[in-house]
Amino acid sequence: MNKKNNDIFKNIWFIRIVSLFVSILLFSYVYSENYGLTTTNRNDSISTLRSETISNLPIEVNMNTDQYFISGLPETVMLNLSGPESVIVQTLSANDFKITTEDLDLLGPGNHTIKLQVENLSDELTYQITPSRINVQIEEKVSFExxxxxxxxSSAVADDYVAKEPILSRxxxxxxxxxxTIERIDRIYVRVPADETIIKTINEKTVVQxxxxxxxxxxxxxxxxxxxVEIPxxxxxxxxxxxxxxxxxxxxGLxxxxxxxxxxxxxxTGNKKLLAEVDEVLLEIDVSKVNSSKIITKKIKPLDxxxxxxxxxxVEIEITVEKEKPE
Structure with missing residues (x-):
């Protein structure tokens, strides 16, 4: 019996079959280990929690702005999101959420502390708005023309030039x-800057103050x-x-x-300060030897x-000649 068993172990085909079986077992073990590791990583990725902070988000006012005016709201706020990483990635990619106030029409005029909220956000996410509560003042809106x-x-205009009346697009x-606030208004204006000596028409867009x-x-x-504003x-x-x-x-006798x-x-045309001193132009008409009515041409002496x-x-000068009337 022992001799028979020894013969089996010495058989080359038996050894080959056993080796193949062991190789299959080893391959199965390694494949199973690798496959199990990959599955664990994917599950970890899906379940990973993440926090994301977004700055400079504008606030959408939930109020009838034709009837009320609100003051005290900041221009932007900061939002912190927490939750599954995949949900946060999708939320940031879609970018369809917004920061809004509560319904301010229900509050009416007065000083109020209001709460901000986020709309179009997944229920799987939690959020924190900074600031989340704001003190505001709501007043009746007044409009007038x-x-x-x-x-x-105008002193910036060169002495040889003059600025005409401004022409406004509105x-x-x-x-x-x-x-x-409307009751405090003292003046409504636009300012046209003049950083250098002006010699040509000004044409520019200006903010109303x-x-x-x-x-x-x-x-x-x-x-x-x-x-x-256009200033010729x-x-x-x-x-x-x-x-x-x-x-x-x-x-x-004439x-x-x-x-x-x-x-x-x-x-x-010229320097307005110097021309201001000129009141008239004097033309001397020599009547020597003029014995009948006529029209003459007289050259004007240039200004000094x-x-x-x-x-x-x-210019042309008309000279009318008449006989003297006896006294």
Whole structure:
């Protein structure tokens, strides 16, 4: 019997079959271990908890803004989310949640402490809003229409130029806000800056400013918030009258009447400070040897001002000659 058993162990096919069986057992064990590890990792990934903080989230006001005005709300808040990682990843990717107030129409005017909440958020997540409660003031909303004043430093315009009346894209704006603030309004204006000497037309969009008597900016809504302001800037011109004076020796027995044909003024262009000192242009008409009525052309002497021009440079003078009436 022992000899027979020894023969079996010495049989090469028996050894091969046993080796194959052992190899299969080892492969099964290793595969099972690897497969079990992978399954554990996937389950761990699904069940992993995660926390995420999101900053600068705007607040959606749940209120009839046509009737009420709210003050005290911050522009943005911070939100901390906690829960399964996969749910947080999906939530951040969809980005369809929002921060809202409670229904403020139910509160009405007055000072209130309100609670913020998150809408469109999975029930599997918990959240914390910072700040979560806010002190606000709700007031009746008042609206009115107002003209807009233009503040502009005209002294910044070069001496050879002049600024004309401003042209606004909107002459009036609608101002809305709480009644207590509306009562404090002292002026509504736009300011046109002048950082350098101005020699050409200004055309720019400017924010409408609302201030009280102490020049504090007020928390109101202006529609439109910006308006376009155009300030035409042109070369300075001044109309100067022409004065005629008779010179020379008149013909005996004759009298003379003189007048400018057409416009009796010239247009002078130049430095407004220097032109301010010029009140008239004097033309001397020599009547020597003039014995009958006529029209003459008289050249106007240029102004003694550097850079100044005049138009026209000459005019026609009508001279009417009459006989003297005996006394």
């Amino acid at each position: 107002s003209a807009v004043e233009v503040l502009f430093d 002459e009036k704006v609608v101002v809305s806000g709480p009644s207590s 609302v201030e009280d008597s102490n020049r504090n900016k007020l928390n109101v809504v202006v529609e439109p918030q910006e308006i376009n 800037v042109e070369p300075y011109k001044k109309e100067i009258p022409i004065r005629l004076t008779q010179v020379g020796t008149p013909v005996a 009298t003379y009447q003189m007048s400018v044909v057409g416009n009796d003024e010239i247009t002078a 001002i550097e850079g100044a021009t005049i138009a026209p440079e000459q």
